[in-house]
Amino acid sequence: MGFDVEKVRAQYPALADGRAWLDGAAGTQVPEAVIEAISDAYRSGLSNVGGPYESSRRSAGIVAEARGAVADLVGAPDPACVTFGPSMTALTYRFAGVLALGWNPGDEIVVTNLDHDANVRPWVQLAQRAGATVRTAEIDPATGELPVDEVVGLIGDRTKLVAVTAASNILGVVPDLKPITDRAREVGALSYVDGVQHCPHAHVRIADLGADFYATSAYKWAGPHLAAVVAADPWGLENLHPDKLKPSPESSPERFELGTNPFAAMAGVVAAVEHLADLDTDATGTRAERLATSREAVAAHEARLASRLFDGLAGLSGVRRHGAPQGPTTPTAFFSVRGKAPAEVSAALSERGLNVSAGHSYAWELVHALGIGPEGGVRASLSHYSTAEEVDRLLTALGEVSA
Helix, strand or coil, X not given: CCECHHHHHCCCHHHHHCCEECEHHHCCCCCHHHHHHHHHHHHHCCCCCCCCCHHHHHHHHHHHHHXXXXXHHHCCCCHHHEEEECCHHHHHHHHHHHHHHHCCCCCEEEEECCCCHHHCHHHHHHHHHHCCEEEEECCCCCCCCCCHHHHHCCCCCCEEEEEEECCCCCCCXXXXXXXXXXXXXXXXXXXXXECCCCHHHCCCCHHHHCCCEEEEEHHHCCCCCCCEEEEECHHHHHCCCCCCCCCCCCXXXXXXXXXXXXXXXXXXXXXXXXXXXXXXXXXXXXXXXXXXXXXXXXXXXXXXXXXXXXXXXXXXXXXXXXXXXXXXXXXXXXXXXXXXXXXXXXXXXXXXXXXXXXXXXXXXXXXXXXXXXXXXXXXXXXXXXXXXXXXXXXXXXXXXXXX
């Protein structure tokens, strides 16, 4: 393998401060290539698309390149399947609004309590307005896992949409999606998959997941903020007609994108995908082929670190990890320290040069299902630039904090 974590880290200016950035689930840092791509776009000059001058053509080219880059990253069949928006939450509300136009009293929507609230609340609110019934699949509170049969059993002839995460943002649980999306398709329902915590850690092929809609955010995989994506089957977009301004484009995916796209950020998206494709220096071929090789190398690196982290937490008597998933997970751990509030623990670790998150992280239904409530817990989440030394620093510090 040509994956060298120290060479990777050297490309990230923010990592030079000596802190351990163990909050990747809240957002990764960006490499120099992304910073330069955004700066170069502004330096070169940008104008809105449609003008007969170079700056306008430059913006249009950036948009086309960004759609193509994300299509390679998630395995979308066509760049025209890729819709951009400012955040996954904003895009999900956008798609919920148009999908709900076909819902009626008696129809059913399936959500789960494993999900981030961005893949729960929009569907619940729109279902309530339509008079549709919301059915919620429950996790196993002992393991934190989402039993496939629990979800599949809720999908019936009246189901219009199934919203499910591809990876929990606090427990790291990776559900087996294909039986769920297959069952949804069998009854004529659509599946909307939250891939925000899945995409940074996996080689994504939305066809393999069976997802009709797959959402992700660039700032979770070394890209900029204000650049989230929903990738969909072409027919899924062609048959949807959202509210829009009269003169706005009728074409898809443009009709789903409100206002002017963030061209410079989208240049950063292209650079981020190229960066991810080249994390394994032995990777060759097309960008999609290089992504496959590099994502495999990253997954192996993160799995080694996650095992070190999970085993280390299990050995700390004052620390309780929430959930004990037996299946696949992302390199994310959610835990509590006996006798201390999550925010107190996060602050104590920050004083020791460690960045970790504290709270519910918008997994609103999940923290209640786990019995810990809105105070939540402490989340340590590893990234492709994390190291074994950083994991050990965290475990040592937790030993001090929990003593």
